[in-house]
Amino acid sequence: MASADATPVLELSGIGKEFGAIRALHDVDMQVLPGEVVGLMGDNGAGKSTLVKIIAGNFRPTHGEMRFAGSAVHFNRPVDARAVGIEVVYQDLALADNLTAAANVFLGRELKRRFGPIALLDHKAMAARALELFGELRSETRPDDLVKQMSGGQRQAVAIARTRLSNARLVMMDEPTAAISVRQVEQVLGLIHRLKEQGVAVMLISHRMPDVFAVCDRVIVMRRGEKRADKPIHETSPEEVTALITGAKEAA
Amino acid sequence: MAMPMESPITFSNVGKIRWWQRGIFASQTGYVLLALAVLLVIMHFASPYFFTQGNMQNVAKNFSFIAIATLGVTFVIITGGIDLSVGSMMCFSAMITSMVMTELSAPGSPLVHMAADGKTVLANVPGLILLISILAGLGVALIAGLVNGFCIAVLGLSPFVTTLGMLSIVRGLGYVVSNGRGSFPGGPDADYFYALTSGDVLGVPAPFIYLVILALAMAVVLHHSAFGRHVFALGGNEKAAELTGIPVVRVKIEVYVICALAAGLQGIIISGWLGSAPANMATSYELNVIAAAVIGGANLAGGIGGPLGAIVGCVLLEVIRNGLVLAQVSSYWQQTLVGVIIILAVLVDRIRSRMT
Numbered sequence: 161m162a163s164a165d166a167t168p169v170l171e172l173s174g175i176g177k178e179f180g181a182i183r184a185l186h187d188v189d190m191q192v193l194p195g196e197v198v199g200l201m202g203d204n205g206a207g208k209s210t211l212v213k214i215i216a217g218n219f220r221p222t223h224g225e226m227r228f229a230g231s232a233v234h235f236n237r238p239v240d241a242r243a244v245g246i247e248v249v250y251q252d253l254a255l256a257d258n259l260t261a262a263a264n265v266f267l268g269r270e271l272k273r274r275f276g277p278i279a280l281l282d283h284k285a286m287a288a289r290a291l292e293l294f295g296e297l298r299s300e301t302r303p304d305d306l307v308k309q310m311s312g313g314q315r316q317a318v319a320i321a322r323t324r325l326s327n328a329r330l331v332m333m334d335e336p337t338a339a340i341s342v343r344q345v346e347q348v349l350g351l352i353h354r355l356k357e358q359g360v361a362v363m364l365i366s367h368r369m370p371d372v373f374a375v376c377d378r379v380i381v382m383r384r385g386e387k388r389a390d391k392p393i394h395e396t397s398p399e400e401v402t403a404l405i406t407g408a409k410e411a412a
Numbered sequence: 413m414a415m416p417m418e419s420p421i422t423f424s425n426v427g428k429i430r431w432w433q434r435g436i437f438a439s440q441t442g443y444v445l446l447a448l449a450v451l452l453v454i455m456h457f458a459s460p461y462f463f464t465q466g467n468m469q470n471v472a473k474n475f476s477f478i479a480i481a482t483l484g485v486t487f488v489i490i491t492g493g494i495d496l497s498v499g500s501m502m503c504f505s506a507m508i509t510s511m512v513m514t515e516l517s518a519p520g521s522p523l524v525h526m527a528a529d530g531k532t533v534l535a536n537v538p539g540l541i542l543l544i545s546i547l548a549g550l551g552v553a554l555i556a557g558l559v560n561g562f563c564i565a566v567l568g569l570s571p572f573v574t575t576l577g578m579l580s581i582v583r584g585l586g587y588v589v590s591n592g593r594g595s596f597p598g599g600p601d602a603d604y605f606y607a608l609t610s611g612d613v614l615g616v617p618a619p620f621i622y623l624v625i626l627a628l629a630m631a632v633v634l635h636h637s638a639f640g641r642h643v644f645a646l647g648g649n650e651k652a653a654e655l656t657g658i659p660v661v662r663v664k665i666e667v668y669v670i671c672a673l674a675a676g677l678q679g680i681i682i683s684g685w686l687g688s689a690p691a692n693m694a695t696s697y698e699l700n701v702i703a704a705a706v707i708g709g710a711n712l713a714g715g716i717g718g719p720l721g722a723i724v725g726c727v728l729l730e731v732i733r734n735g736l737v738l739a740q741v742s743s744y745w746q747q748t749l750v751g752v753i754i755i756l757a758v759l760v761d762r763i764r765s766r767m768t
Contacts, residue, residue, distance in 0.1 A: 238655065238657075239657055242657065248655075250655065252651075253652075254649065254651065254652035254655045254656065255649065255652055256644065256645040256648030256649045256652050256653065256715070257648050257649065257715070258644060258647065258648035258715035258716060259641070259644055259645060259648055263641060263644075263645075267641070267645055267652070267653070267656040267658065268642075268653075268656035268657040268658045269656075269657075270638045270641060272638065278637075279637070279638070280632075280636040280637060281635075281636050281637060281638060281641065283636075322656075
């Protein structure tokens with residue numbers, strides 16, 4: 161899916177969201193290009209999760225317009241967002257622990273073989289495809305192992321493999337490195353690079369400054385529901401981003 | 413990067429889990445099955461009557477009487493729910509079945525037309541009355557299951573409270589329609605009814621045959637269909653199931669309907685064996701059914717369970733009951749022992765999962 165043209169995968173203009181009297185988001189403009197990794201940073205309550213939920217179709221924006229791959233989109237449910245090619249890797253990964261890695265990758269999109277009127281699961285094809293996806297992500301994960309027995313990095317790989325299955329064009333990752341070990345963080349950042357190589361745009365929502373600076377091309381800082389900065393990563397520094405997050409510096 | 417298609421990954425850090433640490437060998441069902449085998453050997457030495465053909469037929473019949481309902485409730489338990497209304501459902505379905513059968517067969521009934529030969533029209537087609545009455549019994553179970561499912565999945569009520577209510581509603585309706593009297597399967601098709609419910613084929617009790625067929629069907633559905641996969645996913649992580657686009661509401665309603673239908677069928681079979689459907693039939697059977705499912709390895713927290721476990725749980729309960737009778741222990745001990753076994757089975761599983 162790698163495309164060299166400059167049509168943004170996602171384009172937001174003037175997005176705002178109010179919950180009753182509370183203004184959670186105000187006039188947010190942003191663009192994400194294919195194969196670009198964008199870091200979305202901000203303190204708790206800055207509006208990051210509201211923004212993610214609007215893009216993922218959980219909420220409808222009160223104001224503004226959203227364009228995906230050049231055409232205007234309106235999502236009523238998360239399924240609508242998934243249908244155009246937006247996948248979310250949730251913080252808790254949304255995996256069923258009691259199922260195997262392959263079963264989780266194909267959850268809700270199972271491959272089946274028809275025997276007359278009945279359709280049975282095609283275990284072999286699903287395991288083979290899952291193994292292929294884990295190979296692409298260079299994660300040592302066996303399709304037949306239960307997710308409950310896996311490490312944090314492997315679980316991330318399963319959750320990310322799920323987004324590869326549908327050929328998503330934009331993957332949003334919510335705090336993927338929050339609760340895992342140092343070695344596993346390396347693995348996850350590796351996974352993000354794999355996605356980028358395949359031309360997938362990634363939005364990384366994170367609190368961890370080193371991770372954002374390690375993989376992102378651009379960083380967007382949110383504060384009090386507004387976008388305060390949108391800079392290429394090499395034009396900024398962790399110090400500046402921290403100042404923007406805390407409000408020591410108003411905008412950049 | 414070019415990679416060979418057979419194995420795109422090399423596993424240098426991730427070991428393979430040994431066969432004896434996965435699947436049935438690492439499940440509570442496996443341990444309880446082992447315990448059951450040991451118990452059977454002990455029974456063989458404790459009583460010469462245990463392994464006689466007559467006693468085995470008895471055991472097979474008796475555990476089949478709760479095992480079909482246990483299969484149904486296992487579906488619900490795997491999704492992380494519970495159904496307390498199975499006992500009442502058994503009674504109500506059995507009652508409706510025998511009342512409809514009697515009503516359709518009675519010559520004076522306003523519901524049926526008389527044929528020229530003095531019998532009712534329906535009675536002239538062999539088996540038709542039986543079919544209609546069993547469908548009526550299952551029909552009421554279907555409705556109760558739909559109501560359970562609707563309240564739990566759509567209205568978001570707690571499964572425990574909803575089905576506790578349904579336990580009372582259905583039992584109450586049973587008393588209302590029967591006026592508290594028992595009803596008896598009657599009419600020209602009653603003989604078919606008894607043959608189908610308490611008869612046997614080559615010495616194998618009919619309920620046992622139904623059980624085996626249904627258990628095999630359940631195994632296929634649970635492990636080889638998308639629906640079964642969704643049932644497990646729902647029990648493992650309901651939020652994940654919803655986020656991945658599984659039709660959570662539909663799957664939930666379906667499992668409660670399956671459970672109610674299994675209980676209804678079970679009730680109809682029991683009434684054939686009893687020869688009647690008394691209004692207090694199957695009282696508190698829901699506890700035996702849930703106990704059997706839990707002993708067999710279904711996890712009330714959801715995500716784990718299966719037909720083999722359901723059957724093993726039922727067999728274990730019945731062998732203990734049967735064994736206590738043969739050993740001439742007061743039958744009052746039975747209930748106490750069942751309670752101990754429920755706790756032991758869950759305890760062993762807990763210890764095992766702590767060790768690995």
